Amino acid sequence: MPYSPIRDSFSRPYLKQKGWTRVGFLSVNNAYGDSGKSEFVKTAQSYGIQIVASERFGATDTDMKPQLTSVKNASPDALVVWAIPPAASLVLKGYHELGLNTPIFFSSGAGSNKFVELAGTDAAEGVYQPQSKIWVIDQLLDSDPQKKVLQSYAQSYKSKYNIDASPIDGMAYDATLLIIEALKTIKGEVTRDSLRDAIEHLNGVVGITGIFHLSPQDHVGLTDKDLTMLQFRNGRWVIAQ
Template identity: 45%
Template sequence: MKNMKKWFFGMLVFILAATLAACGNKEEASGGSSDSGDDSGEIKIGSIIDASGSAAPLGKPEEETIKMIIDEVNEQGGIDGKKIKLISIDSKSDQNEAVLGMKKLIEQEKVTAIIGGTISGNSLAMIPLAEKAQVPYISLAASKQVNKPDDNSPREWTYKTAQGDDVVIPKLLEYLKDEKLTKVAWLGVANSYGTSGHEEFEKLKGEYDIEAVIEEEFEATVNDAKSMLTRVKKADPQAIIVWGTAQESAVVTKNIREIGLDVPIIESHGIGTKEFIELAGNAANGVIFPAGKLLVVDELEDSDPQKEVLNQFKESYEGKFDKAASTFGGHAYDAVHILVNALEEVGTDKEKLREALENTEGFVGISGVFNMSSDDHNGLKSDSLTMIEINDGEWTKGD
């Protein structure tokens, strides 16, 4: 009897040990013990997007596009048989939320790479964490400071897919000069995006014989800019530059027309979303701005190298979400595809991944044709932009 009891006890111990081992193996298979999830058959990628809050008109299409493309990649078998696991965080148009999201993705989720940063201020706040942790980070924000700070040297681990103000401002100034609009008002949003754009404007305006007869700032939360615009009206500019994103720029644009300022309005690429037109109403008509070619893809020549890619993205996005594709979703499209290409080439080793991103060459995307290098972690030039005019609530080619 004693031997029988020992036998049963031994069997119970064996079964329990086997069960625990199986559970342990199951946890490892879900990525629980791997820094990037790569050993478990999946690759963990993080995204931090302003899917809600004031920047949502930009961020929501970015979030939707990232999820759509990663689903497509996984449906096609993933990367070398490994599926991508996306960990998506809504930073709610809040800088603190963006920083907390970055810490979570790096320290807890241990992701292979991170995409996001809808607005420049959030991206700039997130960068030090990515650089310190040596995690490849692809920003979707526009400020030149994101990828090329004041010392004019690229950050080591940070890239971006939006056209920077160092690309956009020359296009805008060239348009003003061609139209002989040499005396202008500069109205910029009081945040990192506005500051960066203004610095580039100040640096380059003399080369194009452009003079700012008045310069003003408005808050990103502006509800009424009429008092500021009264000063602008007295300065008698030939044109007004409004440098902001959709929500705040719509308020300023409406107010310009409401006080009877009848001069050309030239804006930044930050208004390239239908929400701007909806918010600004009839005041949006006649507004001109530089932006990527997606908004006027139907007017492009068939020989344009981007046309086929633009049409494919437009068809996929609009078919899935039943709303117009935006250039902001395009920035996300480019980021995911550039990252996937690098992962397919070198795998999940972060240093090799960083090098592969840096050597992106000839990638035909939504924002342009990318040619990155050790000196340029954006890889776009002014030819990635076209001047667009809003007529009857629709985008039309303005150059």
């Protein structure tokens, strides 16, 4: 996948800007959740953000209220949840059942349309996610270098599958795009090594997740500038203020 946990974390100090420096952290108990927490801790420390409570839950759990209650008791300024649907949506369900109103953030692993479908639009109101721009194309400036690519992709996806595109499926598109662009640069026999070398020298490839600049030292090719903080408002995702 194009993301690494450090890109998923709030590398830009959005929490700090809001003054939300005491964070409750909930994560799924697998490699995704554990690596997310590890990288979040490193990033948070750089900005004076403190994790005041941390809880884990199973990917197949159906009730996360015990973990949410424990985090609630620490009185955090904000909650960060590192999980994918359906678990992410169930955390949000428990959040409302407990009457919580603390600002709540979900990692970009929740960047599927299923997240809101499973939680419900009312439950998702106010939720934050750092994401790519596919959900907010109409809010982008015409000068944005990704806008035309995003528009074309979203239209094609909708036409093919009769559902709206999402950040998660955009990752698969980007993976294929990078391979195709790399193949164009190979002269001679295509081998595993030549394909790797070609991918490692791609620069300025405009994708769905961001604009890729790869190197032998950077196999992600994205930075925090390729993420946009979004918030769910009135039944749709908008660029957070």
